[in-house]
Amino acid sequence: MATWLDEQWKSGDPAIDAEHQKLHQMISSMSxxxxxxxxxxxxxxxxxxxxxxxxxxxxxxxxxxxxxxxAAAEQLKLDHQRLLRLLTPLYDALRRGSAEQAKLLLSDFLSQLDAHDREMDIPLFQK
Ligand SMILES: [Fe+2]
Ligand SMILES: [Fe+2]
Incomplete structure (x- = not known):
């Protein structure tokens, strides 16, 4: 979650870094x-x-x-689709009123997004 707030993980592209910071601020408040x-x-x-x-x-x-x-764009797209699919069980848990389950699914989503940022976004967009 903190990946993009940490100096060592900046891609070096100011527009990409600013977009990720805004995205993660939004993710924190929604979380x-x-x-x-x-x-x-x-x-x-x-x-x-x-x-x-x-x-x-x-x-x-x-x-x-x-x-x-x-080629990297194709891999990126597949991983984005995988991440989006993780939000369906979270949504379903909330619909069922399983708040504890939803919290676990949310933390799992956040750590997988963080790994995606480090392993795919940053190497791809690094300047
Ligand atoms: Fe990203
Ligand atoms: Fe990405």
Whole structure:
């Protein structure tokens, strides 16, 4: 989660780094809503908002990657799809009212996104 806030993980492209910082600020606030929803249905709305924001981010990266390296762009896209699929069980857990399960699924998603950032985004977009 903190990958892009850490100096050593900057890609060196100011636009990419700024976009990731904004994305992760948004992820932090939506995660707080998901973890602290007192049962008002806010968590479900937060997952919807989060999913849309992440989709926009992934589309932007895929467009950029396609111009840099076609093979790597294909791998990037597959990993983005895999990450998006992790949000479905989170959404389902919230719909069922399984708040504890949802928190576990959220932490798993966040650590997998973090690994994606370090292993795919940064090497690909590094300047
Ligand atoms: Fe990214
Ligand atoms: Fe990415």
């Amino acid at each position: 707080a809503v998901i973890r602290n929803d007192p049962g008002l249905g806010l968590a479900i709305e937060a997952v919807d908002v989060l999913t849309e924001r992440i989709r926009i981010h992934f589309r932007m990266e895929e467009g950029l990657a396609a111009r840099l390296n076609a």
